[in-house]
Amino acid sequence: MRKVTMVPSAQAKKNTVFRALLDPRCFRCKLFSACSGSLRAGGRYRVVNIRRVSHFCPIIGDDMVVVEVESEPVLAAVESKVAVEGVSLTYSKVECGAACSYRDYCTRAPILKGENVKVVRVLSRIPCPQSRSLTLVELLPLA
Structure with missing residues (x-):
């Protein structure tokens, strides 16, 4: 839009x-x-x-x-179960205290908690040190 x-x-x-x-x-x-x-x-x-x-x-x-x-789409980490291209979802940041190279994608994506977004591209699985099932995706805010 x-x-x-x-x-x-x-x-x-x-x-x-x-x-x-x-x-x-x-x-x-x-x-x-x-x-x-x-x-x-x-x-x-x-x-x-x-x-x-x-x-x-x-x-x-x-x-x-x-x-x-x-x-423009924003890179962010989401739970793998919702990382499906074309899916619309309500965004929530991944709560994480680990110091890994993907931390910014979990905690600093410029999307507000509760904002409606669309997964426009699934990029890759994230090797999470806390053994969470996370995927790096491109999200497009819908509002």
Whole structure:
């Protein structure tokens, strides 16, 4: 699903992928809802179309260009029993205290607990040091 938002002029190029980082000062701006208000904080997006409108942003000191974006899939670890391509599910982070190379996929995926997501690609099984049955997948937020 496409969303209309604004990005700095340097990112206003087709197929540019960016992560939505929201500055607290943005919440007071009159253009917040049109600019980054529709984006998920930490979400990854790809610019698919550039419009001919821009607005100056006093916070970053640059023009913000109006663009259309699509959500990019996010890498995350899920229980293997739900790691099926095309399945929609309610996301929950894998609670883990182990220090392994996959820990960020278990605990730091930029998806909120309870958010509806779709498994778009199953990548590989994860060798979990806690003997959990986990799989690395690409998830696409549905909201």
